[in-house]
Amino acid sequence: MTHPLVPQVIDLASPLAQRLGLEVVGAVFQTNQSPPVLRVDVRNPNQDTGLNDCERMSRALEEALDATDIIPDAYVLEVSSPGISPTLTTDRDFSVFKGFAVQVSLAEPHQGKREWIGKLTRRDETSVYLNLKGKEITLPRDLVQFVQLSNHQDV
Secondary structure, eight states, X not given: OOOTHHXXXXXXXXXXXXHTTOEEEXXXXXXXXXXXXXXXXXXXXXXXXXXXXXHHHHHHHHHHHHTSOSSOSOOEEEEEOOOOOSEEOXXXXXXXXXXXXXXXXXXXXXXXXXXXXXXXXXXOSSEEEEEETXXXXXXXXXXXXXXXXXXXXXX
């Protein structure tokens, strides 16, 4: 269940993030810890979210929270990035994760299989290319339902 302070914190944090070129993607207030922890997740829509982004947001948000009475008692503020999504969608994702093990799910079988696991080689307008133990496999992009990072090491 969302803590009642979270919407107020997001309302306060969102314009600050925007001024810093960031987006607020979520917030959690963990009251089961002492002192409670307010975690705000931000992302940089233009590049990988870095420690510098989190530090800038943390300073700005801390100043803004101190100027209000939203959280009257002691708390710990954590600003972090939500991490990488396991599902690849953008051209940038496919570029960044080239060489990583991925699982490709197809809408219908291709060469007798709907699930393919291999190392991502590339993606173009028509296909997704995997390296399967040294052999390149070409999967028709119009059949691809999703591509996600895989923890299979033996591909």
